Amino acid sequence: MTSSTEAALKLPAWLLPAFMLALLALVGLTAWQWRNGAPVTANLLALLPEGAADPLEHAAERRMQEPLNRDLVLLVHHNDDLVASRLVGELIKSLNASGLFAQVRSSVDADLPALRRQLLDQRLALLGAKAREQLIGAPDEFVARRLQRLYSPFEGAGLVPVEQDWFGIADLAQRQLPHPGNVQPGPDGSLVAEHAGKRWHVIRAQTRGNAFDDRMPLRVDDLVVTARQRIAAQHGQLLAAGGLLYAAHSQRLARDEASMIGSISMLATLALLLALFRTPRVLLVALPVLVGALSGAAACVALFGNIHVLTLVLGASLIGVSIDFPLHYLSKSWTLQPWRSNLALRLTLPGLALALATNVIGYLALSFTPFPAMTQVAVFSAAGLLGAFACATCLLPRLLDTKLNPWPAPLGWATGWLRLQAALRARIGTPVLLGILLLFCLGGVLQVDFRDDLRQWIGRDPALEQQAQRIGQISGFQPTSQYFLVQAGSADELLSTQQALAERLDTLIAEEQLQGYLALSQLAAPEAAQRRVATALPQLLEAGRPLLALGISTEQLQAELQRMRAPTPISLDQILAGPLGEPWRPLWLGRQPDGTVAGLVSLQGLHDSAALAGLEAGLDGVRLIDRPAELNQLFAATKRKAALLKLAAAGLILGLLCIPFGWRGALRCISVPLLAALASLACLGWLGQPLTLFGLFGLLLVTAIGVDYAILMREQVGGAAVSLVGTLLAALTTWLGFGLLALSSTPAVSNFGLAVSLGLLFAFALSPWAAARQEPAP
Amino acid sequence: MKNRLRRLWLPLALLLMTTCAQAFDLQQLDAQLSEPAVVRGDFIQQKHLRALPQPLVSEGRFVLSRELGLLWLLQKPLQQDYRINDAGVALRNGEKWQPTGTQRAAAEYNKLFLAVLRGDSPALQQRFELQLSGTPNAWQLVLTPRSRLLQQIFTRILITGGATAEQVELFEAQGDSTSLSLKNLEIADELSAEERHDLIH
Numbered sequence: 015m016t017s018s019t020e021a022a023l024k025l026p027a028w029l030l031p032a033f034m035l036a037l038l039a040l041v042g043l044t045a046w047q048w049r050n051g052a053p054v055t056a057n058l059l060a061l062l063p064e065g066a067a068d069p070l071e072h073a074a075e076r077r078m079q080e081p082l083n084r085d086l087v088l089l090v091h092h093n094d095d096l097v098a099s100r101l102v103g104e105l106i107k108s109l110n111a112s113g114l115f116a117q118v119r120s121s122v123d124a125d126l127p128a129l130r131r132q133l134l135d136q137r138l139a140l141l142g143a144k145a146r147e148q149l150i151g152a153p154d155e156f157v158a159r160r161l162q163r164l165y166s167p168f169e170g171a172g173l174v175p176v177e178q179d180w181f182g183i184a185d186l187a188q189r190q191l192p193h194p195g196n197v198q199p200g201p202d203g204s205l206v207a208e209h210a211g212k213r214w215h216v217i218r219a220q221t222r223g224n225a226f227d228d229r230m231p232l233r234v235d236d237l238v239v240t241a242r243q244r245i246a247a248q249h250g251q252l253l254a255a256g257g258l259l260y261a262a263h264s265q266r267l268a269r270d271e272a273s274m275i276g277s278i279s280m281l282a283t284l285a286l287l288l289a290l291f292r293t294p295r296v297l298l299v300a301l302p303v304l305v306g307a308l309s310g311a312a313a314c315v316a317l318f319g320n321i322h323v324l325t326l327v328l329g330a331s332l333i334g335v336s337i338d339f340p341l342h343y344l345s346k347s348w349t350l351q352p353w354r355s356n357l358a359l360r361l362t363l364p365g366l367a368l369a370l371a372t373n374v375i376g377y378l379a380l381s382f383t384p385f386p387a388m389t390q391v392a393v394f395s396a397a398g399l400l401g402a403f404a405c406a407t408c409l410l411p412r413l414l415d416t417k418l419n420p421w422p423a424p425l426g427w428a429t430g431w432l433r434l435q436a437a438l439r440a441r442i443g444t445p446v447l448l449g450i451l452l453l454f455c456l457g458g459v460l461q462v463d464f465r466d467d468l469r470q471w472i473g474r475d476p477a478l479e480q481q482a483q484r485i486g487q488i489s490g491f492q493p494t495s496q497y498f499l500v501q502a503g504s505a506d507e508l509l510s511t512q513q514a515l516a517e518r519l520d521t522l523i524a525e526e527q528l529q530g531y532l533a534l535s536q537l538a539a540p541e542a543a544q545r546r547v548a549t550a551l552p553q554l555l556e557a558g559r560p561l562l563a564l565g566i567s568t569e570q571l572q573a574e575l576q577r578m579r580a581p582t583p584i585s586l587d588q589i590l591a592g593p594l595g596e597p598w599r600p601l602w603l604g605r606q607p608d609g610t611v612a613g614l615v616s617l618q619g620l621h622d623s624a625a626l627a628g629l630e631a632g633l634d635g636v637r638l639i640d641r642p643a644e645l646n647q648l649f650a651a652t653k654r655k656a657a658l659l660k661l662a663a664a665g666l667i668l669g670l671l672c673i674p675f676g677w678r679g680a681l682r683c684i685s686v687p688l689l690a691a692l693a694s695l696a697c698l699g700w701l702g703q704p705l706t707l708f709g710l711f712g713l714l715l716v717t718a719i720g721v722d723y724a725i726l727m728r729e730q731v732g733g734a735a736v737s738l739v740g741t742l743l744a745a746l747t748t749w750l751g752f753g754l755l756a757l758s759s760t761p762a763v764s765n766f767g768l769a770v771s772l773g774l775l776f777a778f779a780l781s782p783w784a785a786a787r788q789e790p791a792p
Numbered sequence: 793m794k795n796r797l798r799r800l801w802l803p804l805a806l807l808l809m810t811t812c813a814q815a816f817d818l819q820q821l822d823a824q825l826s827e828p829a830v831v832r833g834d835f836i837q838q839k840h841l842r843a844l845p846q847p848l849v850s851e852g853r854f855v856l857s858r859e860l861g862l863l864w865l866l867q868k869p870l871q872q873d874y875r876i877n878d879a880g881v882a883l884r885n886g887e888k889w890q891p892t893g894t895q896r897a898a899a900e901y902n903k904l905f906l907a908v909l910r911g912d913s914p915a916l917q918q919r920f921e922l923q924l925s926g927t928p929n930a931w932q933l934v935l936t937p938r939s940r941l942l943q944q945i946f947t948r949i950l951i952t953g954g955a956t957a958e959q960v961e962l963f964e965a966q967g968d969s970t971s972l973s974l975k976n977l978e979i980a981d982e983l984s985a986e987e988r989h990d991l992i993h
Binding site for chain 1: 844846939
């Protein structure tokens with residue numbers, strides 16, 4: 015290899031201007047992309063595949079997600095209720111003053127006249143199924159119950175005056191409407207929830223726009239923090255929950271970690287280089303890193319419109335990989351003296367190009383998974399590596415054409431390590447060593463937990479979770495991620511289906527598996543049912559005789575029946591439009607383009623999602639939507655797909671490596687990274703760590719990096735020891751980037767870091783085997 | 793001597809009267825009403841609906857336990873047993889108590905009802921302005937709702953009594969009113985086994 019490169023020592027002259035031009039274009043593009051502020055998003059959902067291919071499911075998902083993204087629930091407690099009211103007042107003032115919220119509610123400004131009007135006008139439509147049956151089937155009993163309510167001292171004061179509702183239909187309709195949760199209007203109309211003898215004031219706020227973009231979550235979080243301090247100073251308590259706060263937390267965490275890990279990695283790497291090469295000039299190797307990060311970000315923004323913070327965190331560690339290019343040729347300075355950067359580059363270029371090609375193949379294979387998260391990281395990495403490579407080959411050699419006199423010690427270590435390894439091989443033999451390693455791997459892999467959980471993607475904050483849990487307990491609102499989507503030919507059919515489903519849910523409630531639900535059928539009767547009740551009304555007059563004894567005249571009763579029959583059946587839309595319909599409105603998806611109608615049934619306080627399995631059996635058009643389960647399944651499927659893609663990529667790389675090394679050499683080169691990845695996976699198993707999707711991504715990265723090491727060890731430019739020093743340097747800098755990620759508090763990221771760290775260790779230790787046929791140079 | 797006494801008598805009496813009047817405050821009423829462990833008696837309830845020429849009259853017995861709640865046994869014109877405690881209102885249905893799904897306003901009203909009978913003035917004060925007059929043996933308490941929501945339902949509640957509450961009058965915003973007379977009151981230390989069973993199970 016070396017003899018062929020002597021002839022053309024110089025790189026083409028046009029390369030540098032071309033690179034500078036491209037760099038200028040890249041900077042210009044980035045500046046344009048960032049013209050309206052950082053196109054960075056923290057929306058976790060943006061990283062997830064849009065599982066619902068069906069537009070209806072998609073719409074349903076959006077409807078259910080909306081409150082999650084925009085709602086903020088605040089609970090205030092103070093032993094002195096008057097102080098609590100004052101604190102609530104101050105809090106509302108500050109929320110409103112912030113301008114972040116479209117709506118802040120802390121009391122029911124119940125418009126009683128409007129409620130009364132709806133109850134009166136729509137009483138037949140609002141009457142529940144059981145009451146309808148009783149009215150039609152047993153009118154005497156219906157009237158007897160009415161009398162009982164009139165005499166009862168406890169069921170007093172309905173909203174509708176008795177003289178407009180002798181038969182008590184509106185009264186009954188009002189009573190049976192469910193009011194889920196534990197939040198009630200308190201003595202002064204403010205929303206309160208009582209729990210364990212404590213009284214909490216409830217404030218619900220809804221932000222303007224989408225929670226996950228811009229600085230909204232952070233500003234809301236700041237507001238909550240300030241409010242909490244103020245309230246705590248007055249011996250009160252504030253609890254807060256909402257998707258916004260989680261978003262703020264993970265946004266902060268991701269940004270802090272990205273900058274912390276990024277800068278520590280950068281500083282440690284530069285310190286290492288300074289110590290080894292003993293000239294500040296060497297710090298210029300940071301240039302490819304910068305160019306790489308710039309290209310990666312620009313490519314992501316160009317392809318996806320923005321870049322996710324999680325990509326940034328993982329991308330920050332790309333620093334460790336892209337610095338490998340210059341390091342590999344710089345390491346030649348240990349033997350290539352006097353140092354000539356062009357010569358070193360020229361000598362290592364085939365190996366570097368091969369390493370780049372295998373890396374990019376590895377990354378791009380990943381972008382075929384259906385996971386936007388992975389696609390983004392893959393695109394970022396591939397583009398970043400290309401940029402870094404271009405910089406390292408076109409620009410850097412000219413800047414580093416200086417005197418290099420590296421610290422000689424590492425070369426001695428590498429020689430020692432190679433001797434040790436050769437001795438080991440001579441004494442025990444490669445097949446036995448391989449057997450031991452494989453046994454170790456088998457034992458570990460069998461213990462790996464392959465389950466994925468969306469929650470691992472979020473930097474968890476126990477304080478936030480605890481608060482959300484307490485708020486759930488206090489307010490009785492424990493929304494679940496599972497819900498039912500019901501599709502039917504008409505609103506009537508939809509209501510009947512929901513009614514049938516509701517009856518099944520009632521059994522779950524009776525079994526205490528479910529706390530409650532909200533279904534459109536609780537609010538509105540199908541129009542056909544309204545007509546049936548209307549036809550049965552005349553028999554109420556007959557049954558209404560006991561009412562006459564109270565001094566009510568037959569004419570009064572007749573007039574009331576007449577009034578009730580007058581309105582034509584009332585549509586679901588009309589009912590939802592009234593003030594009583596408010597809690598149900600989000601559940602109605604309306605008429606779809608295909609002519610059907612759709613509505614949701616939301617659930618509260620579900621203890622085990624398994625209880626819902628098969629509940630919709632036999633009900634036409636009912637779908638159970640369980641997004642977390644879907645996603646977790648998708649994680650598993652993606653992991654399989656990514657692993658297969660990677661194997662395919664390995665096949666491709668093997669083919670590529672056959673060209674310079676022949677099939678035996680290529681096989682040796684490819685088995686080093688594959689073994690390293692396997693051993694790293696086994697370690698995860700031994701350590702009791704799961705393999706998450708990101709962990710798998712880490713392993714795939716290990717195979718890509720490991721191929722580099724194998725190639726460079728195989729090429730042996732400047733001797734085996736020098737190549738091993740280069741590999742050690744590369745492994746160290748990469749580890750400084752990825753190993754630090756293991757410290758991240760986001761489980762997915764830390765799992766990734768751990769998988770990579772372990773894999774790097776094995777890739778480095780195994781790399782000399784790639785060149786085992788040649789004797790190590792002293 | 794006699795003169796001096798006579799001269800002293802009037803201010804002394806005045807002093808006594810005013811201290812008595814001042815001394816009978818809400819705290820004392822609370823203490824007085826929450827003292828008996830059990831109160832039993834008859835009730836007559838009259839609901840005056842402005843749309844009806846005659847009031848809806850119902851009668852029955854009641855048992856109030858400071859600890860466990862209230863049994864309300866309606867006997868005329870129909871028979872129905874109610875139980876009301878912190879969990880809400882339940883109707884007797886055969887052997888079982890069946891909770892009534894009470895709506896918000898009614899739940900509020902029921903809490904109020906229990907607070908009135910138990911003399912729980914801190915609970916009442918959260919909801920109403922309280923005005924107490926009279927003496928421990930004959931007092932009158934006027935409750936005016938504080939909130940707009942409650943004002944839309946009640947205008948005023950009037951409670952009179954002695955050792956216990958004896959009469960409750962409730963004026964609704966829509967013009968209806970309810971009066972409740974508690975009679976033949978007897979104070980006891982303990983519930984009967986049956987009453988206890990009814991209140992607990």
